[in-house]
Amino acid sequence: MSWLLRDNWIGSLLAFLLGAGITWYLLDRRPATVTPPVPTADTPAPTPPAPAAPPRPAPAAPEPTPAPAARERQSAHEPPPAEQQPATHEPPGARESPAAEVPPADATATVRAPEKQAEFSQLMDGEPTLFDHIQPGAETGAGDAPGVPAGRYGVGSADAVPHQGPPDGFTIKGNAQSMLFHTPDSPYYGRTKPEVWFRTEADAERAGFTKYARRPRKAADPRE
């Protein structure tokens, strides 16, 4: 087998250099697509220190000698990319954040369903919603809605009618299975199918419901 290498060492070397050059080029180009200053700072660098070499001398180097040279180039010419690269190159952090954002599992399966789309609901945070004009405090002060019969949870509650919105002044959604209620501030407010509507949080609590609160997940990130 060695005779093959001996006969074709030029071709092998060329293939080695070609593979190294292509890989280096692709690896170097990747941050450059995000931060344009990187290639401008990098491309003039190889020309002065490398008189007799292919366009990129560093890939030709499994030998240790060009590695310090490349490192010197790095330190001499591009402090800015060194600072910019972390911003572009941190998928682990980006991957962790949605996982950490996902709220803990609730006790029942009904509240578990919205978790899958927690990211989507968080995308809508801050967006205007249909319920923005409703002021819960003002509604309670305005007085009772006359035509709303009391629901099964007493005064201040109203049974939800499928495919219908809430009665006037009722903004709080109650989930009878989890016995949680969601105010419009809850991230799951939009996705919760109300089984009962409440006018105020006090009404809901009087009926035995608990306000949904985002609890920190136990051991959300064991590395920290």
Added chain:
Amino acid sequence: MSWLIAETWFLLLVAFVLGSTAAWLLHRLVRTPARGARR
């Protein structure tokens, strides 16, 4: 003869892969400390 050609191509392929691996390792070696050395 054809076996010889196949061997040669295989040798070139292995050299290519080795070269790209070496470049990847070198790239990682060169770039990673610079990223960590944030001043």
